[in-house]
Amino acid sequence: MLAFWLYIAFGLLLARLLLPDDRPAIRWWMGLVFAVVLLCWLPCLFAFFLDFTAAAQYAALAVAAGGSIFLLAVPFVRKERLFSAADKSEQGKRDRIGAHFAFLLTAFCAYLLHTHVLKPGTDGGLWVGQSTYGDLAMHVGFIESLFRQGKFPPEYSIFPGQQLNYPFLVDAASAGLRFFGLSLRAAVILPSLLMFFLVFWGFWLLADKLTGRLAPSLMAWLLFVFNGGFGFYLFLGKYPFSAIFTGYYTTPTNYMAEDIRWVNVICDMLIPQRTTMAGWCVLLAAIFLLIRAVEQTLQGKGLRTVLLLAVLAASMPMIHTHSFLALGILSAAWFFTALPTAIREQKAALLVRHYVFYGLICLALAAPQIVHWTMDSVSSGKLLSVNLGWVCGAKGQINSWFLFYAVNCGVVFLAMWPAIFFLKGQRRRVMIGALAIFVLSNLVAFQPNLYDNNKLLYVWFILTDILVCDWLYTLLSRIKRRRFAAALAAIFLFFGSISGLLSVARESISTYRLLSKEQVDAADFIVKHTEPDSTFLTASNHTNAVSVLTGRNIVCGPGLYLYFHGVGYQQREAQAKRMFEGGDEFLRGVVQYGVDYVYISDFERNSAQVNEDWFAERYTRIYDQGGIRIYRVE
Numbered sequence: 001m002l003a004f005w006l007y008i009a010f011g012l013l014l015a016r017l018l019l020p021d022d023r024p025a026i027r028w029w030m031g032l033v034f035a036v037v038l039l040c041w042l043p044c045l046f047a048f049f050l051d052f053t054a055a056a057q058y059a060a061l062a063v064a065a066g067g068s069i070f071l072l073a074v075p076f077v078r079k080e081r082l083f084s085a086a087d088k089s090e091q092g093k094r095d096r097i098g099a100h101f102a103f104l105l106t107a108f109c110a111y112l113l114h115t116h117v118l119k120p121g122t123d124g125g126l127w128v129g130q131s132t133y134g135d136l137a138m139h140v141g142f143i144e145s146l147f148r149q150g151k152f153p154p155e156y157s158i159f160p161g162q163q164l165n166y167p168f169l170v171d172a173a174s175a176g177l178r179f180f181g182l183s184l185r186a187a188v189i190l191p192s193l194l195m196f197f198l199v200f201w202g203f204w205l206l207a208d209k210l211t212g213r214l215a216p217s218l219m220a221w222l223l224f225v226f227n228g229g230f231g232f233y234l235f236l237g238k239y240p241f242s243a244i245f246t247g248y249y250t251t252p253t254n255y256m257a258e259d260i261r262w263v264n265v266i267c268d269m270l271i272p273q274r275t276t277m278a279g280w281c282v283l284l285a286a287i288f289l290l291i292r293a294v295e296q297t298l299q300g301k302g303l304r305t306v307l308l309l310a311v312l313a314a315s316m317p318m319i320h321t322h323s324f325l326a327l328g329i330l331s332a333a334w335f336f337t338a339l340p341t342a343i344r345e346q347k348a349a350l351l352v353r354h355y356v357f358y359g360l361i362c363l364a365l366a367a368p369q370i371v372h373w374t375m376d377s378v379s380s381g382k383l384l385s386v387n388l389g390w391v392c393g394a395k396g397q398i399n400s401w402f403l404f405y406a407v408n409c410g411v412v413f414l415a416m417w418p419a420i421f422f423l424k425g426q427r428r429r430v431m432i433g434a435l436a437i438f439v440l441s442n443l444v445a446f447q448p449n450l451y452d453n454n455k456l457l458y459v460w461f462i463l464t465d466i467l468v469c470d471w472l473y474t475l476l477s478r479i480k481r482r483r484f485a486a487a488l489a490a491i492f493l494f495f496g497s498i499s500g501l502l503s504v505a506r507e508s509i510s511t512y513r514l515l516s517k518e519q520v521d522a523a524d525f526i527v528k529h530t531e532p533d534s535t536f537l538t539a540s541n542h543t544n545a546v547s548v549l550t551g552r553n554i555v556c557g558p559g560l561y562l563y564f565h566g567v568g569y570q571q572r573e574a575q576a577k578r579m580f581e582g583g584d585e586f587l588r589g590v591v592q593y594g595v596d597y598v599y600i601s602d603f604e605r606n607s608a609q610v611n612e613d614w615f616a617e618r619y620t621r622i623y624d625q626g627g628i629r630i631y632r633v634e
Contacts, residue, residue, distance in 0.1 A: 003061050003180040004039075004190060010064040011035025013071035018308055023087050025095035029205055032198055033285040036278065037315045038064060039191065040169035043176040047152040052172070056152075057179040094214050098204030098221070105225060106197040112271055112508060113189045124517030130248060130510035134542065135272040137514065138561050139171055140184060141547045146175035148532040148551025153372070158547050158557020159567055160535060160593065165373045166565050169319045170195075170278035184549075188274075195281045196270060200225065202284035207466045209288060210430065216473040219493060220466045224265065227461070228253040228499025229410035231260040235502075245506050252499035259397040261451065262408035264500045267507040269458065276455055279320020283459070286312050286327050291430070294338050297354050298347055306354045307361065314365030321374055322455035324366070325446070326437055330459075331358070333433035387445035390453055401442075411496040412465050419471040427467055434463035449564040518626030519545035519601070525623050526550045526597075526630070534596040537580070537589070539603040540573055546599055555579070555593050580604060582614030590633055597622075598631040 008031075015031030022030075042060035043052070050056040087095065116129035117136065128136055142164070145157035154164040154172075174187040182190065203224055207217040231252035235241045243250050253264045263269060270277045289309040296302025316324035335355055342351040393399035398407055405413045423431050438460040441453045472492065479485040515523075523545040526536075535553040536546045542558040555576045556562075562569040579589040580600075589595060598619070604610055615631045623630035 001180075001182075001190075003057075003064075004177060006061060006064045006068065007039045007042075008032065008035045008194075010068045010071075011038055013068055017071055017074065018304075023091065023095070025087070025092070025099070025205060029198065029201060030285055032194065033202070033282060033312075036173075036191070036195060036198065036281055037312070037319070039173045039176070040278065040319055041315060044152070044169065044172055047172075052146050052150045052152040052154070052175065054179050057176050060176070091208075094208055094217065095205070097214065098208065098217070099201055101218075101221065102197050102200035102204060105200050106193060109196045109266065109271070110189075110193055112266075113192055115508075115511065116271055117188050118185045118514070121513065123513075124520060125513045126515045126520060127511055128514045129271070129507060130512065131267050131272040131507060133512045133514060134560070135274075136188075137542045137544070137548045138558075139274050140188065140549070141551075141557075142166075142168055142171040143175045143178070143187065144184060144549060144551035145553075146172055146551075147178040148527075149553075151533075156557070156562070156567070157551065157553045159562055159569060159572070160553040160555075162567055163373070167275045167279075167318045167321050167373075170274045173278075192274065192277065195277050198281040199270065199277065199284065202281065202288075203462065206284055206288050206462075207469075209291065210427065210466050211470040211473075213470070213473065216466075216469040219473065219489065220469040222493060223412060223465050223469065223496045224462065226497035226500035226504065227262070227265055227412075227465075228497065228501075228503060229260070229262055229406070229408040229413075230495070230499065231255060231258070231262075231407065232499045232502060234258055234260070244502055245509060251503040251506050253503040257395055257397070259391075259393065259395050259404060260408060261391050261394075261454070262410075263454070264503040264507075265458065266500075267503050269454075271507070275320045276322075279316065279323035279455075280458075282312065282316055282319055283323040283327060284462075286316070287330065287463075290327070290331060290334065291426070293354065293358070294334055294351075294429075295426070297351050298338065298341055298345055300347060300350065302354060303357070306358050310358045310361035311365065313358075314362045317366050317369040317374055320455075322446070322452070323459070326456050326459040329437050329440060329456075330433040331355075333436040334429055337429040337432050385445045386443065387450055387453075388443065390442050390457070391450050394450075409461065410499070411492055412461065412468050415468045415472060415492075416464050419468050422471055423467060427470070430463055431467050434460045434467075438464075447564060448566065452564070514543055515545055515548065516626075518628055519543075520549070521625060522599075522601075522623060522628045522630070523549035526552060529622065530597060535594050536597045536599045537576060537586075537593075537595050538599040539601075539607045540576065541603045541607070544603070545601075554599075555589070555595060577608040580608040580610045582611040586614075595633055597633060599628070600631070601628045 011034035012031035014034050015027045019027050019030055042063060043057050046056035046059040050059065112129065116132040118126045118128065118140065121127045141157060146154055154168060156162045156164050173191055177187040177190065204217060204221050207220045211217050234255065235244055235252065244252065249255065252260065253262060254260060254268055286309060289305055289312065293302050293305040293309050296305055313327055316327065338351060339348065342348040389401050392401050392404040398404040420431060437456050441456045446453060476485040476489055526546060527550050530552065532551060535555065538544055538546050538554045540556050540558050542560050544554065546552055547554050547557050556569055556572045559569055559573060575589060579586045598615055600610055600612060619631040619633055621629055622632050
């Protein structure tokens with residue numbers, strides 16, 4: 001815990017140094033974002049030289065502690081109170097209201113994390129929620145592999161020999177906290193709580209910057225955190241209402257069979273997808289700085305903001321590649337939309353110069369990440385392809401492009417069209433950037449999983465939601481009958497959030513067992529009695545005790561993960577199944593993959609033709625409990 005707080009202190013002190021003229025809320029927000037970036041990146045920088053070991057963690061922590069002490073001693077920082085008194089202005093009041101809303105929702109998400117992240121059950125197993133049943137196993141596997149094996153740059157423990165190209169830094173942050181005594185469960189939950197708060201508060205502060213008013217910021221915030229379209233109509237007759245709370249992914253925001261794919265951000269983007277959570281945490285701050293940088297450049301200043309933005313943006317590729325790409329699209333769009341104003345104000349040369357500084361610094365720092373990890377994934381996995389219309393009509397239920405988005409994104413999408421024609425100045429520029437993301441996301445697939453384009457589309461939604469609510473509030477303010485205007489706003493909020501509220505309610509009561517007591521016991525034995533870098537032959541199920549809890553390698557893991565990461569796993573998966581038959585096929589695999597142990601449970605028995613007698617005759621059985629047997633290959 002002390003290590004975690006040291007990173008927070010360093011981030012806050014950096015914000016006080018780099019943003020001396022900002023109000024307290026912005027410095028706190030940015031400082032906490034800096035802390036997240038430092039937590040992700042500092043240990044990894046040392047890991048290039050020391051591997052991902054305790055030495056690298058303590059070296060990074062020493063930098064955080066030393067940097068904090070140095071910044072406390074800098075006269076520039078000391079001359080004013082580090083934590084300025086609360087802002088008593090109307091602006092400060094809005095900041096505090098936003099912080100309170102963000103804190104309350106984070107407290108609710110703390111409950112979801114408690115029930116959704118490897119919760120010990122009375123049966124001795126580990127339990128999760130609906131949304132974490134799929135993705136969590138992958139993330140905790142990455143965390144334990146980094147912590148136990150220490151290899152850096154890391155490889156897939158579920159496909160040894162293949163470099164881990166998936167953005168892994170948020171999992172590296174949790175793995176780093178394991179060295180300071182945190183359990184696996186605590187190492188996942190603790191940084192997640194901070195990042196949840198930063199996403200919720202960061203959205204509020206961005207909305208406040210674009211609207212400058214309390215009511216539209218609150219409206220936009222509610223429509224963001226409880227986002228949803230008109231999927232609730234399915235449960236007014238076609239399906240029983242109770243199906244929302246009893247089915248597996250039969251919610252008003254996630255019902256694939258009905259082409260309902262615009263998932264709620266809490267349920268299906270933040271709770272299960274740790275990279276998205278970390279990416280949005282940094283992206284919202286970067287968008288805020290980008291908007292400010294363009295504003296200040298048109299006023300003849302802004303170099304400090306440009307430099308800070310460039311460094312923050314450069315940290316993003318291996319935190320969340322989609323967020324980095326979204327920021328790049330926004331940056332390009334806002335340059336061209338700001339250029340006419342810059343020419344008119346005789347600031348075109350400065351705009352070009354600032355963008356050149358921004359691009360060069362960002363690319364210089366980000367290029368090694370892109371070349372080493374991202375491009376390798378793109379080239380090997382053929383991740384880029386032309387795809388029209390995102391996932392419109394994938395199940396043949398909603399084939400009309402416009403109707404698909406109207407039903408899925410609801411009132412925000414419908415209100416966007418008239419709002420576009422009334423936006424002016426900065427708001428129009430912001431909307432053009434959002435629409436650039438929307439158009440590209442409906443033309444190009446950036447991963448084999450078409451659904452993952454929503455990681456870009458939500459950036460369109462974030463900005464569009466804010467602008468639509470600002471325009472709508474302006475419109476409603478002109479209505480003299482206040483009660484009528486309030487009723488219209490309430491109707492808009494109801495239809496924009498009811499599907500999301502129902503989905504969140506379902507998620508809060510969902511519970512599924514990920515691993516049984518027998519699997520947990522076997523994993524505990526493996527951790528205590530086998531080598532950290534050993535390789536196991538197992539089935540490829542994602543509920544795999546070896547890959548999830550032990551940090552050990554397995555010959556081939558779930559195609560559920562590998563395919564969508566651009567890894568060609570099919571041949572190895574088929575070979576792994578044949579290896580369970582024993583004989584020459586197994587012996588060849590042992591040499592090829594360096595297999596040290598064979599793990600046999602009901603998963604293996606049901607997915608392959610396991611010749612247990614062959615293994616029992618030739619190898620030492622080192623574990624035999626609860627229907628699980630482990631053989632040492634000697």
